Amino acid sequence: MSEVSPERAPEPDDLALARGGDGAAFTRLLAPLRRELHAHCYRMLGSVHDADDALQEALLRAWRGIDRFEGRSSLRGWLYTVATRTCLDAVERRGRRALPVDLGPAAERVVLDGRPDTETAWLGPYPTPGDPAERYERDEAVELAFVAALQQLPGNQRAALLLFDVLGFSAAEIADLMDTTPGSVNSALARARRRLSSEEPEFEQRRTLRALGDARVRETVTAYRRALERGDADALVALLTEDVTWSMPPLPHWYRGRAAVMEFAVAVPLTRCPSWRTLPVVANSQPAVAFYLGSSADAVHTAWSITVLELADDGRIAGLVSFLGAEHFAAFGLPEQWS
Structure with missing residues (x-):
């Protein structure tokens, strides 16, 4: 389910300008990556609104820290580090989102005047604009069943699975990104895969x-x-x-x-x-x-x-x-x- 996309190296001048406080240069650096970062935040959080907030916060953190980006990793990898950590913070604060099928059995009779459940954090839809045929072909890993299943995982397992299986980062890169060890990443991956496999969600x-x-x-x-x-x-x-x-x-x-x-x-x-x-x-x-x-x-x-x-x-x-x-x-x- 990988959606690894080739990253065009940032223009050296833009990177230098951004480090020097040039906001327009920073915006140019982000432009090719903004969409995929937003999709990553949605997969982590299950809500367009939460993804908007997380991406905004992540980009603010990145802007404040761009002068410390030394280029030892790719800009894409560094931005995913910032975005993932921001999303993990949000998971800690807000918990996980769900669909009605995750919370109980099907109704045995028609409920005509049911009241909305305002206590549950509900999963939301994700807009994928453009030509439908093009969208069905493109793997953005935002299928509803997949995102719903992700929400049942602890934050660290969710992040490890997405970064490895969807985005193509190595266990060593993920360990650095999540400030842990490759062994811990592999353990989180194994637990996440077992959980998703046992629930048998439809991802295809x-x-x-x-x-x-x-x-x-x-x-x-x-x-x-x-x-x-x-x-x-x-x-x-x-x-x-x-x-x-x-x-x-x-x-x-x-x-x-x-x-x-x-x-x-x-x-x-x-x-x-x-x-x-x-x-x-x-x-x-x-x-x-x-x-x-x-x-x-x-x-x-x-x-x-x-x-x-x-x-x-x-x-x-x-x-x-x-x-x-x-x-x-x-x-x-x-x-x-x-x-």
């Missing part, structure tokens, strides 16, 4: 999407959007696998199996929600849909959820995670209202 959505092809993925997404917009239960059920799951953080309850999911869908989004408008987006390098809810077809529609889809090998929907709340829309470049 990217392969499924690539095998299906963009046209087939788009067909499923369009059919799903149209079924919700028309309130068409028959069209929706035809899109679902037998063991489909649907969760809606921050609501704690979730549903498993086509019958349970359809019972919920008929009771709530297909009948109790007067009008939907939808837009296809890409979240966590997976197909997703932005939903806007209105009181009628000609009313102003308000941001409701970003729903991330997991597709099965036959193109049907195997999982839906609807991240409820207008606060998720800004990261996707979407407005909170659609008039």
Whole structure:
């Protein structure tokens, strides 16, 4: 799952200028690495908001310490050191994030008026803008199941796994980065891999999407959007696998199996929600849909959820995670209202 990217060596003049206090030169040095550093912070913390804060703090620390960067390691490696340590500090302060499926069994009946769980720190979606076909091909290691599984690991195991398996650092480099020994890194790696293997999460959505092809993925997404917009239960059920799951953080309850999911869908989004408008987006390098809810077809529609889809090998929907709340829309470049 490696996403190692070649690092272009910084211009000597920019590095010297940055060490001398030139903020513009420092910005130029960071530009090629900002996106991957942000993705690393998201994988560590499970939240775009937390990743924004961590990256901002990390870059401030890096700016304050750039005069001490001697070039014995790569600039990329040094920045990952600063970002990882910043994220580990955040993990200590804020704990881990979760999805409803991590916290309890599926609901046995439809919960019509469930209250949001405001005590749990919920995982959030990650915007991966650009052409969908391009995004499904590119390995950014931000698949929802993978990031959710990472959140169950202690911070040091999370960091070691990401730095070694995703980013391609050696155990010796990670030991230096985390101020520990290679033996401790290898031990953390082994424990992290055993934990993830025992939970058997699905990390291969990217392969499924690539095998299906963009046209087939788009067909499923369009059919799903149209079924919700028309309130068409028959069209929706035809899109679902037998063991489909649907969760809606921050609501704690979730549903498993086509019958349970359809019972919920008929009771709530297909009948109790007067009008939907939808837009296809890409979240966590997976197909997703932005939903806007209105009181009628000609009313102003308000941001409701970003729903991330997991597709099965036959193109049907195997999982839906609807991240409820207008606060998720800004990261996707979407407005909170659609008039």
